Structure formats: C-alpha cells, structure tokens
Amino acid sequence: MSPDERVAVVMITYNRRDEALLAISRLRELPEQPHVVVVDNGSEDGTAEAVRERFPEVDLVASAVNLGAVGRNVGLERVGTPFVAFCDDDTWWEPGSLRRAADALAEHPRLGVVTGRILVEPGGREDPINAELLHSPVEGPPWMPGPTLGSFLAGASMVRRSAFLAAGGFSERLWLGGEEELLAADLATAGWELVHLPDVIVHHQASTQRDPRLRLRHGLRNTLWFIWLRRPLGAALRRTRDVLATAPRDRLTALALWDALRGAGWVLRQRRPLPARIERRFRALEEAQRRSTARRYGRPSGPRQRRGDR
Known part of the structure; x- marks a missing residue:
C-alpha cells in the first residue's frame, strides 16, 4: 500500500x-x-x-x-x-x-x-x-x-x-x-x-500513568462551562440539573463546582447560545446522556470514567 x-x-x-x-x-x-x-x-x-x-x-x-x-x-x-x-x-x-x-x-x-x-x-x-x-x-x-x-x-x-x-x-x-x-x-x-x-x-489501552481525580474534576468543570457557554437558558438549567444528579456528592465534585464558579465571569463574557438548528441536536442527545453509563461521572476508582458529553 x-x-x-x-x-x-x-x-x-x-x-x-x-x-x-x-x-x-x-x-x-x-x-x-x-x-x-x-x-x-x-x-x-x-x-x-x-x-x-x-x-x-x-x-x-x-x-x-x-x-x-x-x-x-x-x-x-x-x-x-x-x-x-x-x-x-x-x-x-x-x-x-x-x-x-x-x-x-x-x-x-x-x-x-x-x-x-x-x-x-x-x-x-x-x-x-x-x-x-x-x-x-x-x-x-x-x-x-x-x-x-x-x-x-x-x-x-x-x-x-x-x-x-x-x-x-x-x-x-x-x-x-x-x-x-x-x-x-x-x-x-x-x-x-x-x-x-x-x-x-x-x-x-488506558494508561496507568494518569491522575484520574484531576481528569474527572476538569471533565465536570468543562461540561458545566460548555453548558453555560453555548446552551440557551432553559436547556442550560436542565442540563446542569442532570449532570449534577449523576455526579457523586463528594469533595471532588465540590472542587469541580468551585472551579466552574470561579470561571463564571469568563463564561458569561464568552457566552454565545447555539442557533436553533444546532440546539436541536444537543437537545436530542439529552435522553441518551441521562441514561448513559459510559458518560456518567463516577468515582475514579471505578471501572469507567466519564468522557464528558458526546
């Protein structure tokens, strides 16, 4: 070839x-x-x-x-x-x-x-x-x-x-x-x-040389940032609720939330809600995201770690 x-x-x-x-x-x-x-x-x-x-x-x-x-x-x-x-x-x-x-x-x-x-x-x-x-x-x-x-x-x-x-x-x-x-x-x-x-x-073949807690913390923060950077208000509120419902109630989640809140000013300055035709695509994904086990934020010791919203 x-x-x-x-x-x-x-x-x-x-x-x-x-x-x-x-x-x-x-x-x-x-x-x-x-x-x-x-x-x-x-x-x-x-x-x-x-x-x-x-x-x-x-x-x-x-x-x-x-x-x-x-x-x-x-x-x-x-x-x-x-x-x-x-x-x-x-x-x-x-x-x-x-x-x-x-x-x-x-x-x-x-x-x-x-x-x-x-x-x-x-x-x-x-x-x-x-x-x-x-x-x-x-x-x-x-x-x-x-x-x-x-x-x-x-x-x-x-x-x-x-x-x-x-x-x-x-x-x-x-x-x-x-x-x-x-x-x-x-x-x-x-x-x-x-x-x-x-x-x-x-x-x-997932490397063992990684910091899974830091990756999970950044993944949750970035998911929340994306929601408020691009989703319209109603969808942003709904998706924030759904994402936090799947996150463990622990220190790692609290740190991710703190990180997200610290960036709120930047998010608001950069916020550009999606046009309706693209928003429909992300809305179509919401039910699959709620049911997904591959996407859920879990503890880093578990067999799978959330990859963020796909």
Whole structure:
C-alpha cells in the first residue's frame, strides 16, 4: 500500500515515555505512512529526549509547559495535510483506518470530523461508548456516510484541518478533559458535520500513568462551562440539573463546582447560545446522556470514567 499523503497524525504525551515510544512505533508501522508530530507536554521523565534519539524522523515539539489539549492545536499547525488524525499515547490506529477516514473526508466536503470505533485492550473489547455513537439520535443530512454525532472523541478522530483551524481548535481555558464538546458545537454552528464510522478502528489501552481525580474534576468543570457557554437558558438549567444528579456528592465534585464558579465571569463574557438548528441536536442527545453509563461521572476508582458529553 502506498503512503497516504493526505494524512498526518498528531500525538500529545506527558510523562509516559515508554508508552509514547510504543505508540510512535505503531504509527511508523502503519501502511498509510503518515507524517507524525509528537507534542511532548513538558514531560519530566525524558520523553522528548527518548523520542528525539529513537525516532529522529518524527516532528517533535518539546513544550516547556503542559499545554493539555492545546498541544493538538500546536501539532496541527505544523502540518500541511488536509486531514489530521489525533492519537493519544495510549491509543493506536488500526492499519487501513486512517485511509478509510481520509476517504470519507475527501468524498464529503462538508464533513469536518470522523470518529472511529474504539476497541479496549487487552482483549479488543467493544468500548461501551461505541453503541451510543452507532445509535446517535442526532439527525444529519441524507448524504452522511454514517451516524451523525453531536461531539467526538479526540483520541479516536480525524479532523479536516481547515475546519479545525477556522473553529479555533481546542480551548486553552478548558485545558484537558471533555474539551471536545465546545469545539464540536462551534464546528456544527459553522456548518460542518461530525460522523461515526464503525469500520474506522482505534485501539485504547488506558494508561496507568494518569491522575484520574484531576481528569474527572476538569471533565465536570468543562461540561458545566460548555453548558453555560453555548446552551440557551432553559436547556442550560436542565442540563446542569442532570449532570449534577449523576455526579457523586463528594469533595471532588465540590472542587469541580468551585472551579466552574470561579470561571463564571469568563463564561458569561464568552457566552454565545447555539442557533436553533444546532440546539436541536444537543437537545436530542439529552435522553441518551441521562441514561448513559459510559458518560456518567463516577468515582475514579471505578471501572469507567466519564468522557464528558458526546
């Protein structure tokens, strides 16, 4: 199979040297032979040095600070390909999936994001989120090659570079944790569609080198911020009630609420309620969000952690 010059891959990493090296080796073995950009978010374990030594052909950005999801913005700005796939250091794309996602984006010029099917490793089990993506209640145009989505999962998605840049990329303020929803809403508002393609497969073996409590705290804060940044008043009140009803009544939730309230001034200054046609999409998701176990904020010791509103 010849290289696919339409595609680049941007991977962010932080203090996971061995996992990052393994992830890069998998990317280098893909038949699509994508250009790879690795953004090291200020690791202190020698990640950047190890990548530079072992993979000199990789485009490495060694940030002095942890940029969070904004590291993806930095990586994407360094490439000139029309389509860019994101990859975390604990995920990897199945051979051929980059090409299938790029084919969909090339065939449908109003398609902005392709999100794949996630298999949990070891074992290749279906991630519970797959069923929700496959049966998305969002109504899209008839030309869509798969289910229309309200949001996406960055580590399992390919984006149209021009659409991503025009929408402003990931918010620096949200940093990391449920950061996709705000960008997804802004993409949809600008007329871009988001799709789930089950034959685009991404594997995920969750790293043990993470701070699940911090991720949950940021995820809850960012969900609340998104609600009040983009949902109209009635929907914002309803969704806030529903989200807090699923959150544990503990110190972590209290801290997330405090974080959200501290940002209230910024949220009010940046508030731009969605146009009616996009608001209908998010409203269609509410029942699924209430029933979802894959999306619920739970304790970090549990088997699953909430991914934010998708």
